[in-house]
Amino acid sequence: MPFLVCHSRFSLCHSRRESAFALALAVASLIPATAAHAQARMVDTTPPAGITAITNGKLLTVTHGTIEDGTLLLQSGKILAVGTAASIKVPTGATIVDAHGLTVYPGLIASESTLGLSEIASDDVNNDLVETSEEIFPNMHVYDAFHAETEHIPIARFNGITNAIVAPIDTDTMPGQSMFIQLAGRDRDAMILTKDVALPMNFGADPKRKDKFPSTRMGEITQLRQALIDATEYMQKKDAAAKKSEAKDSKDKKSDPPKFDLKNEALIPYLKGEKPVIVTADEGHDIEVAMGLAQEFHLKIVLAHVTHSQDILDKIAAWHVPVMFGPIYEFPRANERFDAVYTLPAELTKRGVKVTLLPGDSGGAGSAQSLRNLPYVAGMAVAYGMPYDDALKSITLNPAEIWGVADKLGSLDVGKTANIVIANGDPLDVRTSVKQVFIDGVSIPMETRQTRLRDEYAPKTGTAK
Amino acid sequence: MIPARVALCLLSATIPVAAQSVPDLVIKNATVMTASHGTIANGSVWVHNGKIAGIGATVSAPASATVIDATGKYLTPGIIDPHSHSALGNDVNEATSPVTPSMMMIDAFDSTDKALYQALAAGVTTELLLHGSANMIGGQAVVIKNKFGLNREDLLFPNAPRSIKFASGENPKRVYGGRNQLPSTRMGNFEVMRQSFEDAKVYKKEWDDYNTKLAKGDKDLVTPHRDLKLEALADILSGKLYVQIHCYRADEFLTEEAIAKEYGFKIRAFHHALEMYKVGDKIAKDDTAIATFADWWGYKDEAWDAIPWNAVMSMREGVRVALKSDSNDHIRRLNQEAGKMVHYGGATEDEAIAMVTLNPAWVIGVQDHTGSIDLGKDADLVIWNMDPLSTYARAEKVYIDGDLFFDTSLKGFGTPHFNGVMHEAESGGSHDGSDEGGN
Numbered sequence: 015m016p017f018l019v020c021h022s023r024f025s026l027c028h029s030r031r032e033s034a035f036a037l038a039l040a041v042a043s044l045i046p047a048t049a050a051h052a053q054a055r056m057v058d059t060t061p062p063a064g065i066t067a068i069t070n071g072k073l074l075t076v077t078h079g080t081i082e083d084g085t086l087l088l089q090s091g092k093i094l095a096v097g098t099a100a101s102i103k104v105p106t107g108a109t110i111v112d113a114h115g116l117t118v119y120p121g122l123i124a125s126e127s128t129l130g131l132s133e134i135a136s137d138d139v140n141n142d143l144v145e146t147s148e149e150i151f152p153n154m155h156v157y158d159a160f161h162a163e164t165e166h167i168p169i170a171r172f173n174g175i176t177n178a179i180v181a182p183i184d185t186d187t188m189p190g191q192s193m194f195i196q197l198a199g200r201d202r203d204a205m206i207l208t209k210d211v212a213l214p215m216n217f218g219a220d221p222k223r224k225d226k227f228p229s230t231r232m233g234e235i236t237q238l239r240q241a242l243i244d245a246t247e248y249m250q251k252k253d254a255a256a257k258k259s260e261a262k263d264s265k266d267k268k269s270d271p272p273k274f275d276l277k278n279e280a281l282i283p284y285l286k287g288e289k290p291v292i293v294t295a296d297e298g299h300d301i302e303v304a305m306g307l308a309q310e311f312h313l314k315i316v317l318a319h320v321t322h323s324q325d326i327l328d329k330i331a332a333w334h335v336p337v338m339f340g341p342i343y344e345f346p347r348a349n350e351r352f353d354a355v356y357t358l359p360a361e362l363t364k365r366g367v368k369v370t371l372l373p374g375d376s377g378g379a380g381s382a383q384s385l386r387n388l389p390y391v392a393g394m395a396v397a398y399g400m401p402y403d404d405a406l407k408s409i410t411l412n413p414a415e416i417w418g419v420a421d422k423l424g425s426l427d428v429g430k431t432a433n434i435v436i437a438n439g440d441p442l443d444v445r446t447s448v449k450q451v452f453i454d455g456v457s458i459p460m461e462t463r464q465t466r467l468r469d470e471y472a473p474k475t476g477t478a479k
Numbered sequence: 480m481i482p483a484r485v486a487l488c489l490l491s492a493t494i495p496v497a498a499q500s501v502p503d504l505v506i507k508n509a510t511v512m513t514a515s516h517g518t519i520a521n522g523s524v525w526v527h528n529g530k531i532a533g534i535g536a537t538v539s540a541p542a543s544a545t546v547i548d549a550t551g552k553y554l555t556p557g558i559i560d561p562h563s564h565s566a567l568g569n570d571v572n573e574a575t576s577p578v579t580p581s582m583m584m585i586d587a588f589d590s591t592d593k594a595l596y597q598a599l600a601a602g603v604t605t606e607l608l609l610h611g612s613a614n615m616i617g618g619q620a621v622v623i624k625n626k627f628g629l630n631r632e633d634l635l636f637p638n639a640p641r642s643i644k645f646a647s648g649e650n651p652k653r654v655y656g657g658r659n660q661l662p663s664t665r666m667g668n669f670e671v672m673r674q675s676f677e678d679a680k681v682y683k684k685e686w687d688d689y690n691t692k693l694a695k696g697d698k699d700l701v702t703p704h705r706d707l708k709l710e711a712l713a714d715i716l717s718g719k720l721y722v723q724i725h726c727y728r729a730d731e732f733l734t735e736e737a738i739a740k741e742y743g744f745k746i747r748a749f750h751h752a753l754e755m756y757k758v759g760d761k762i763a764k765d766d767t768a769i770a771t772f773a774d775w776w777g778y779k780d781e782a783w784d785a786i787p788w789n790a791v792m793s794m795r796e797g798v799r800v801a802l803k804s805d806s807n808d809h810i811r812r813l814n815q816e817a818g819k820m821v822h823y824g825g826a827t828e829d830e831a832i833a834m835v836t837l838n839p840a841w842v843i844g845v846q847d848h849t850g851s852i853d854l855g856k857d858a859d860l861v862i863w864n865m866d867p868l869s870t871y872a873r874a875e876k877v878y879i880d881g882d883l884f885f886d887t888s889l890k891g892f893g894t895p896h897f898n899g900v901m902h903e904a905e906s907g908g909s910h911d912g913s914d915e916g917g918n
Contacts, residue, residue, distance in 0.1 A: 133777075134779060134782075135777060343808050345593075345808070346593075347903065348593040348900075348901040348903040349900060349901050351893070352596060352600035352892070353600075375806075375809070376806070376807070376808035383775065383777045383778060390815065390870050393869075393870030394870060396870070396871055397870060397871040397873055443869055443870050443871070444815045444816075444869070444870050445818045445821040445868055445869065447823075464785075464787065464788075467784055468786050468788045468792070472792070
């Protein structure tokens with residue numbers, strides 16, 4: 015009975031009466047293993063009936079400080095009330111989740127990932143990380159490859175990540191559009207919150223090709239500029255044709271609509287500044303060149319990676335663009351101080367830059383294998399000078415703002431989606447364990463492929479849990 | 480032979496001489512995590528002549544000792560990485576034959592590699608630099624003390640046991656199978672190993688017979704041919720080399736142990752060992768340790784059953800568990816990897832710290848010299864700004880043999896012994912399963 019064991023150990027969930035919530039979980043733990051497993055992978059996030067009350071926890075609200083003894087009410091998948099335990103009356107019949115001694119915070123948001131694009135990293139047959147036959151692919155949509163049942167999603171969720179960007183990797187200059195997901199849902203459609211949320215544009219060493227164009231940075235920029243020019247002309251022709259058809263002036267032959275083109279069509283919202291382009295580069299000089307191109311076309315810019323940008327920090331601040339920083343574990347160059355990269359989130363924050371920290375390790379941002387360690391990335395930034403509140407914000411509210419969902423996510427505020435995490439301590443500390451995750455107000459089974467293996471082999475040991 | 484009287488004189492003479500050259504050091508008021516006998520609140524450690532000379536609430540150090548007040552700070556043994564490929568540049572794998580036991584990693588060792596500095600700044604004082612995992616029987620490791628800035632020979636751990644790297648599973652299969660050579664399967668992998676030991680038995684017998692006859696004074700002897708490869712293999716059979724095996728799957732641990740028993744050698748440690756939680760009770764009986772990741776997984780098929788509870792579950796089965804980096808990146812936060820063991824499996828803080836100090840020292844075979852804060856051991860010590868198992872912990876001062884090698888309060892690199900030019904390795908130093916064709 016994993017449910018009962020869990021609850022007696024951590025005194026997390028109990029019910030004043032036999033509520034539907036507790037009953038549902040208890041039943042889930044009794045149904046045959048295979049069905050339970052399927053449920054842990056694909057969780058129906060239809061909000062439960064009634065009110066869930068998370069009581070007496072330490073609430074990290076992100077927007078209005080820490081409430082030491084606080085209570086949260088959840089209803090219909092949203093936050094109904096948040097405040098001190100004394101100020102909030104728990105309605106009769108509410109399902110009580112006792113968070114005494116525990117810490118409660120909004121679900122974490124990963125701003126780069128390959129969730130659902132890769133399962134076992136070396137298994138190329140099943141990898142859908144990037145289309146590399148060409149480089150200009152604004153018409154590639156990761157939702158076409160997204161494998162919602164990936165084992166990586168429950169594992170990321172297990173450490174408190176509730177939302178993520180899924181993006182193609184950075185080996186093309188323009189590899190395709192990314193999407194914004196939540197890490198639970200009965201099927202793919204329920205998990206994808208925003209299709210085509212942004213367009214990565216990569217510059218520097220990674221997108222170079224061997225023995226074919228573009229093999230240099232000059233080639234990369236030329237290729238990108240040409241693509242943006244082509245799409246601009248396409249958009250103008252389309253606009254002109256639309257005007258002509260409005261005016262019903264059939265004599266103007268120049269205004270025929272252009273032949274429909276998937277790539278150019280895909281770029282239109284970005285040329286209009288309706289959606290952000292993710293300008294991705296590591297070195298200061300590369301960032302300046304890529305920014306120059308993005309500014310030339312008046313794109314809406316989010317800067318990404320910038321892990322070797324020590325020489326242009328003031329310039330980055332002056333651009334007034336958000337920064338997706340990381341991974342923080344990128345190596346300093348030889349003859350740089352060991353903390354040359356660790357200190358950059360603090361330096362950017364100090365300059366007023368809105369930062370979201372990226373998961374990943376020195377192998378690159380966003381790999382599914384390192385995604386669950388996102389909170390520790392933020393902790394590392396704190397160790398090297400980033401104020402704690404800014405670090406927490408960098409994986410909650412800031413990404414919510416960057417991805418246009420701050421009205422729904424990123425803080426414990428009334429009316430926001432009930433994506434809530436309960437942990438036994440500071441969320442950014444490696445020693446802390448997440449005890450319960452709610453998505454859309456639904457208590458998510460804290461079960462993964464890895465917990466199943468653990469439990470399968472646990473009887474021999476008995477002690478490790 | 481030195482007469483006993485003289486030896487005593489020399490012994491007593493060492494104290495004033497050492498005091499003149501390197502003053503004694505006392506680190507006081509620290510939370511001392513000893514790794515061998517618990518944690519001492521408000522403890523002091525006295526370092527004399529590069530060794531730990533006193534531990535406790537107070538120590539009886541001479542008044543001339545340098546005193547560091549570590550109030551509010553933590554003191555641990557130096558972090559030890561039992562699986563690193565740092566400072567070996569692009570020379571990690573001699574992937575031209577599946578059996579290359581005479582490759583000596585010391586021949587590729589570059590003591591100015593920036594990776595050593597970055598590890599030092601994270602409190603890493605000792606590393607086992609291993610051959611890669613392309614070969615069933617790879618090369619012989621080099622053990623270093625991370626005295627970054629000193630001469631190359633000064634970084635070599637004095638009198639450390641010799642270790643040899645074995646591999647198994649996917650990497651040898653992929654490397655040689657990809658060239659349509661033996662081995663391309665796990666059957667091939669293990670048969671290559673058995674054949675090597677059969678050859679080594681013949682070679683060893685030839686030399687043993689020769690040496691026996693030589694000892695008997697036999698005059699008409701022809702000295703057998705000396706073959707470096709067979710000599711190294713024979714050394715394995717004689718137990719002269721610690722066998723360190725890259726191995727992932729539960730079935731392969733059992734096969735490896737069976738082969739080891741068949742040929743009469745011991746396996747010191749399985750490295751990676753991501754499925755040890757499945758058969759830990761059996762492997763514990765063989766006194767084979769593991770050097771594993773905290774939570775790295777999923778990069779290939781044989782890492783698909785990895786679970787972050789592996790280390791603690793295996794430990795509870797009686798296996799000696801070390802954490803390791805296999806990465807120039809993760810080596811910079813092995814203390815955090817240890818902290819994760821509190822999260823995944825509920826290790827105590829003392830158990831967790833031992834996984835990156837005393838237990839890896841045992842894997843390397845230097846546990847009598849370093850790896851814990853015990854009387855007489857090398858003064859390899861790290862002062863942390865807070866509990867080292869926290870994400871927020873930073874190594875503030877790193878001592879090796881009582882000498883300060885890193886001090887974060889110093890400007891520049893923070894390295895009292897280094898102010899030269901660091902090298903950037905060509906490549907290498909990365910996780911198994913990533914770019915380098917498997918380390």
